[in-house]
Amino acid sequence: MSAKYYANFLPKHFDNFDCLKLAPGIYIILLFILRAYIIWIMSVTNMRDHVGMIQWVFPQTALFYLNLASGVIGLFVVLILSLRRPKAQAWVRICWRKCKMLLIIALTFDLLVGVLGYFIWQLQSIPWLLMHCSLVISAIAYILSSKRLTINIAEFPEALPEK
Known part of the structure; x- marks a missing residue:
């Protein structure tokens, strides 16, 4: 990438491998895609009522299970994020280049689950949809x-030479 792309960024915006730190929007989008997993973990850690949190957020258990299914692609993106480092295997690099597409597919699949939940199983309300x-x-x-x-997406961490 040319220097003009980096002109608006300060040194604090770069990580230890001289790559631009990940956009905060990626984390917000992943939180949205993985919301069923987050609720599931929160409910499992609740010692008094393991199911109450899930039932509060997902009144219909079918919708919860469908959201778990739609979050699988998001889990894969989190795996790629965690493996994104110098000397990563070739498949991690290839998958990293496809992360935009993977996030869009995950969001589209999540929306499809919501639409199917409304039109086929009447699991959601129209304002929620x-x-x-x-x-x-x-x-x-x-x-x-x-x-x-x-x-x-264009960058991938490389090991920097020792000073």
Whole structure:
């Protein structure tokens, strides 16, 4: 990447491998995609009521299980993020280059689950579905328009020479 892409960033925006730190939007999008897993972990760690948290957020258990299924791609992206380091295997590099597409597929699949949940199984209300749709469209627009995310995808950490 040329220097003009990095002109707006300060040294604090770079990590130990001279790569631009990941865009905060990636983490927010992953939190959205993985919300069922986050609720599941929170409910498991609750010593008094293991199911209460899940039932509060997902009144229909079918919707919870469908959201767990839609979050699998998000779990894969988290795996790629955690393996993104110098000397990573070739498949990690290849998958990292596809992270934008993987996030868009995960968001689209998540929306499809919500739409199917509404139209086939009547698991959601129309205001909830509209909010879900607007969040997914906003997240996809961010992924496609974020210059920082584009730089993040283009870079991959390399070992720096010792000084």
